[in-house]
Amino acid sequence: MNNAASSDCTNSRRYFVNFNQDCTSLAVGSQNGYRLFALNNSIDALEQIYNNTTEDSCIVERLFSSSLVAVVSISTPRKLQVCHFKKGTQICNYSYSNTILGVKLNRARLVVCMIDSICIHNIRDMKVLHTIRDTPRNPQGLCALSTNNEHCYLAYPGSLTVGEVQIFDVMNLQAKTMIPAHESPVAALAFSPSGIRIATASEKGTVIRVFSVVDGSKVFEFRRGMKRCVAISSLVFSMCSGFLACSSNTETVHVFKLEETSNADFKRGDDSSWMGYLSTYLPTQVSTVLSQGRAFSTAHLPVSGVRNCVGITVIQNQLRLLVATEDGVLYVYNIDPNEGGDLSLKVQHRLDGGMEETSELDSVSNRTTTEHVNVEAASGSTIGSYAGVLKGNPIGQMSGTDSEKFREMAAATESPPKGGFQFNDDQEYPPLTQKTD
Template identity: 30%
Template sequence: MDTRQPFDSTPDHVAFGVEFNQDETIFAVGTEDGFRLYESATGKLVLAKDLEGSVKFASVLSSSRYVALIGGGPAPAYSPNKFVLWESETGTEPFKIEYNMIPIRACLTDSYYCTVFESGVVLYELDAHAHNNTAERRVGIYETAPNCFGLCQLGSRKLVMPGRSKGQIQIVDLATKAISILPAHESPIRMFTMNREESILATAGEKGTLIKLWSTEQEAFLMQFRRGLEQAQIFSIAFSPSGDQMAVTSDKSTIHVFEMPWREQSAGDEVSYRPDSHAGKRLSYPYGGGNVRDIPSPLSSSPGGAYGGSPPTPGKHAGSPSSATKVKFSTSSSEREPTEFLGPGTVQGWPEMPPKHQRTASRWSYATPGGVTDSSTDTDTPPRRQAQKYGNLGSLPLAPRFLKDTYSTMSCKFEMGNEPTRRRQGSKDKERAGGQDETASVTTVRTATTFSRQKENPWWPQGRPPKGKIAWIDDESLVVVSAGRDARWEKFVLGIDHNGQRGIERRGWKQYLEDEGVD
């Protein structure tokens, strides 16, 4: 009698990557048989396209008319070195570009798109008529430090990417094509994002302990938050729609929410904090009172930017990208559905899910409080806890910096799932070394002299699929989406607990590839 179990010929569903559109209403997922589009607010499937092959990257425009695709995975639907623009109205592929090296990802807006490589970014203008898009519409080629994660953000006014040197950030003004350089971190850049007004940039280094805020208009350092004391890999950073809050996820399987210092600012009030130049030098202002000046919220749209008047301009302008070098190309021709959740004041149990993180006794989960709560008598407004974790210890003379740093005001666990990793021996050491093997090929975007050394891999460099990507639905709710075989969508809400303090709680989850979960 043969008791051996037969092989399961049914392929596992795999999400190779997750990408939100510009307004974060839809996220696209590359799968083993094509791509899928989901509604961010509900996690419901919007479109499933079978391409009879795997797609490692998919990104959709806000209008959902165009979808950018890059082939990859076990049986690529397209050559891995090809960028494809797929049109949803006709179901055709009116525009393709074949490169001499493998792109990692792409970014799309209504006016521009860019393809991201391990050593550079290529920017193009995007025409509303797909057939008019050609390689000749290239705007510029921007070289970067080794960028194995494909870090890049394309907004309506700014393009942000890693700089040429470790720890630097490049900001391209799309109107003037001028480039500004921010020496943001000593370690390699791990994650960054802009707020919706593109006036504030949040950055994180490879250590993952600090999140720094910068003014993109004045190229000045504003302030920093501390995620924790232990090193962690930052998965995602996202500002709320109003820009008053910022959420961060990491490989600690924790989502932290930071409140901006201007959150409690009422109309006409000003927040006082000390802006630094990005080089770390204290700025001097001719307004009296030494080098400290009261300034309005950096979200201000008044003339002169956040600082008003004659703002400081400490940024280093590197000029426009070089047009002397060439790249060889070959070309060929909703409104959100609301999700019903119980209100913050209603007692609700956690949804049942694989118990990696069990339900805790407290309904809300916080970062460790150490400050004093405000004794406000307004019952409608929760007392605001001090974000300084160690309270008055930070005011002691010669106190270490971590005692003075601002920590998250609330935190909560998110589910990373159970993923089989394919980590190669020594890959972590190679990544931490800053990609020394790739440093010599920084011009591969231009010359493609090392194309044979480019290893196509649908996973992230650590052998782990993308996890913990954040999108805010509104100022009081957000979702966290992860890829891989255990691909999950989770929804979190911010509210007030029974003690009158603000907190964050998970309210729904699902394995979106299988459409299983609890709302």
Template identity: 30%
Template sequence: MTSQSSQYPIFCASFNQDNSGFAISTKDGFKIFDSNTGRLCYERAVGAFVIVEMLYSTSLLAIVGAGEQPSLSPRRLCLFNTTTGIALRELNFLTSILAVRLNKKRIVVVLQEKVYIYDSNTLAILDTIDTVANTKGLCALSPCLDGCFLALPASTIKGSVLVYNVMELNSHCEIDAHRAPLAAIALSSNGMYIATASEQGTIIRVHLVSDATKSYSFRRGTYPSTIFSLSFGPSAQLPDILVATSSSGSIHVFSLGFAIHQRSRRSSSFLGSILPDSVNDVLDPAHHHVLHNAVPAGVKSYIVVRNVDKSSTEIEACRATLSVVTYDGYFLEYVVNVNNQNVSEWSLEREFNLLTAMSGEEQNFQFV
């Protein structure tokens, strides 16, 4: 996730594919952290970067400069080895790179009106996709190779999503998710589900990728708000939860398993059976847990679900660990417990300043 605004000390922030590590960039360089301990694993002070993407916990990084010096052009993608400190390969483009996504088989480079797909091992270009104007560089790539999908905006006037299979190199489907243009996209780790939010930010929808007509809707709030990030919980099948951060400073948790269980019960009822899906979808209860003032209002943030522990007796009950990076320079770890009555309790377990972190040392977390 990239910030083009100089109002933030952090230029970009990203978690790796299993959320075990994350990277940030400042005006001076970039840093790699361990999500579990907060240890600063690597740093390089060579100037500002707008993109720093990890490939799991390997030594490979995909980095793009902020353009503040000739060697750090925003049109150049550098594949960098943190062990040797050497650039393995550089790829140059005609326009600025807005996003890069990686998995073990594919590298995806997003420009404003074009997307390039490369083989991760040979760097051979496999396909190019002409897109609508994507000024924010919105995209999502699933790390799972069995359901390896890329999601991109398909319209500039409404919230349509193009889902592209990057292994088979063909368009899978197009989903009309919202009336307003998209603001955020996320794919589940297995590529089965896609979550979207529009620029209005009041409704978040989840679609099953294999069946673009079925969706589940969650109301974030009544008043418009910018959705900064969306993230599914880790799961081999149905993710247990979906989380979001917004410009209101709140963290939102949506209980997917509980909502879908309730939808199944409702659809078997008389009223649910006679209503069309478009109306039935509106009846979905929120199953929405919110923590207000979790981060400073208006400050950009990036959230992921690091872990979900489910109850052994009730499938809808869970304990989730959430990691948040705020662009004013902080890491926060929240735990939310959702009981079998769908009531939640929140706690801030720890936080630390990313800007003052010292290399090789575990952070002295502030326990709250």
């Protein structure tokens, strides 16, 4: 959904912060463990729904509002754990031959990104379906995974020197297209909720572009700034796909509105518009800048130089901009979907455990099990357990308790899940997927 702040597993002095796929939950990881917060009820009090203090965490990814969480620790950055946090149990763990830099989930796939390769798992049984090898070096673990099962794509940098974006079909396990997005290397990626559009930003950070995944055509182009280059921290679409938020290492967060405007006439050189008239006489560089969309809304953070991630969601019938920072603060702004303009800070919350909220789930956080699930290499040779170094394409070999755990995992990926969950609890299972025209 967005680039999480402080995903570097060697950085234990900062918080890892990340919103889940539909921005209903916030995960916060640190050297003291990880916490999960609910975001869809109220902004006045931040509801902590889980607190794990058993192991340091540098990557935490929750599957929608289900009980499945993928965790990577600071002390063992090559190992991925998949846990059922409400039961306080570990479903499985995998160890890889390199440091895990990024993890992405949807209801069909789990993707693990390393510096020069990407592993694609079937999330229901954690079998490795495909490994993309010898990718361009990707030290930030930059990748994006669509949450839509019908348009289930993975995006990652296709070059070290220019801003190419490789789109990979993770359902059919084949490359789809390469999008030449920028002249400089890509710094941020985000799919729209439908999976048919992708937003990109480069290391220069002055222009944000939105492309069609179907044919690679450019749909929107926005000017984030002109005076200074910045390091983009996060890109995210709103759940309605009508807005796109962008944050950086500056104090300003930009919100762009994705709608056709008079800029379209200018881009076509329509002589009936004054912009089209001017484009006949202006240099190409100037006309390009004038044709780029500007921010619909802007929020100004109290601090700058702090990595963060952003989300746009509706809470209490109000469109909100959420900004979670690596120094452990969540800022909440209201967005007027019609007027835009400068956003005022509505409320802020500390994420370091200083609040009084408690949860009955905390009592089970220390009961995380350490069972390992046996795996078998595709060639037929037994590796022994997920704790072994992952090379090739291992597949699951389950029996007894292990099989039951994977049934829980498969159930959680249903929409809604089948069995093992309280259907009258909105926080227990992923929301229904609604098809739109």
